[in-house]
Amino acid sequence: MTDTATAPASPRTGWKALDLDTRLLGMIGAFIVIAVAFDIASGGRFITPRNLFNLTIQTASVAIMATGMVFIIVTRHIDLSVGSVLATCSAVMAMTQTAIMPDMLGFGLGHPLTPWVAIAFGIVAGAVIGGFHGYLVGYLAIPAFIVTLGGLLVWRNVAWYLTNGQTIGPLDPTFQKFGGINGTLGVTGSWILGLAAAAVAIWALWGARRSKIAHDFPVKPVWAEVAVMAIVTGGILGFVALLNAYQVPSRVLQRRFDAQGLTMPEGYTEGYGVPISIVLLIAVAIVMTVIAGRTRFGRYIFATGGNPDAAELSGIDTKMLTVKIFALMGVLCAISAVVASARLTNHSNDIGILDELRVIAAAVIGGTALKGGIGTIHGAIIGALIMQSLQSGMAMVGVDAPLQNIVVGSVLVLAVWIDIIYRKRTGARD
Structure with missing residues (x-):
């Protein structure tokens, strides 16, 4: 990927060039520590789909x-x-x-x-x-x-x-x-949402970079920008994969097939996917972020x-x-x-x-x-x-x-x- 205009290079090198929000990393780290600690204390029941x-x-x-x-x-x-x-x-x-x-x-x-x-x-x-x-x-x-x-x-x-x-x-x-x-959105709907969210995130990050270049603000090296995009994309798709991994109980599926007068295929499984409440939260977060910054x-x-x-x-x-x-x-x-x-x-x-x-x-x-x-x-x-x-x-x-x-x-x-x-x-x- 190349830029159409030159901009001052970031003075940082190595991982510092990623210019990540240390407070955000601290909160994510705190969540990971809490999750691991409770998973150990509960015998592996906390970190499950x-x-x-x-x-x-x-x-x-x-x-x-x-x-x-x-x-x-x-x-x-x-x-x-x-x-x-x-x-x-x-x-x-x-x-x-x-x-x-x-x-x-x-x-x-x-x-x-x-x-x-x-x-x-x-x-x-x-x-x-x-x-x-x-x-x-x-x-x-x-x-x-x-x-x-x-x-x-x-x-x-x-x-x-x-x-x-x-x-x-x-x-x-x-x-x-x-x-x-x-x-919930189901497995297919959740993947569609995840891919769309990842595409929007990449577009927003690259758009922010081009805006900085247009106003002669310093920007990250291209490799660092791509690395951040990869991290964000991985986080979004990983979140979707985790929710898709939670399987609908077989008795619930059986009741659905019975209600429709159908026979459930042997070995049939189905994931819940992303809950609609989370879709609503994401929509609220986007709107509130736009209000706050734009x-x-x-x-x-x-x-x-x-x-x-x-x-x-x-x-x-x-x-x-x-x-x-x-x-x-x-x-x-x-x-x-x-x-x-x-x-x-x-x-x-x-x-x-x-x-x-x-x-x-x-x-x-x-x-x-x-x-x-x-x-x-x-x-x-x-x-x-x-x-x-x-x-x-x-x-x-x-x-x-x-x-x-x-x-x-x-x-x-x-x-x-x-x-x-x-x-x-x-x-x-x-």
């Missing part, structure tokens, strides 16, 4: 909200209500499917419109709740900590009243497909987080920006509610409990600075994966629930301390 498949679908809901929490924390706010907002959105969607649509429109479970109308209602509810929080914070100058602490109590109990404290289910079959195991809204978010006073003096409407950020957080809570309730196949009163801790911890572990101005979407997603790995691993080896929470809380404090040390040593702004 089945467990890693379950780990991904358990991570999706928190990871989706963590991408929004990055924007909240970057602008020097906090949202303690995300788990309760998720519960309210879940209750709205469950009641829409089981009561509102059948009674008012005559559409019951299984009707083609049922899941989509329910999801639309949930997203609107999340946006309104989030926007209301943002109004209280931005225009009435009530600290976000207080507003969302109140929201934690209010919306959890609003969800209880919406359902009269009852578990609502089962939910619509199509709706349940967003939960993970009830809805839109005026994203630039305003990071500018406001870096220096709120300067941002306001430069003409940014920080009050309306706050409303938009919290409304976006509410929408992401609703999307997470779809994933969480679909995975459970019902709405329950305890859905989303302690998600506040998990979401904030995921964002902070992923490198989002509590003092604002710094944060990445991919970091928050990996942070969510690390948090879920800790909890799943401890549950697998028989650690009591109270001790699990002690460990998670300690990891959060440790992550902030390591972040402070990292920023001091690298000269990053605190």
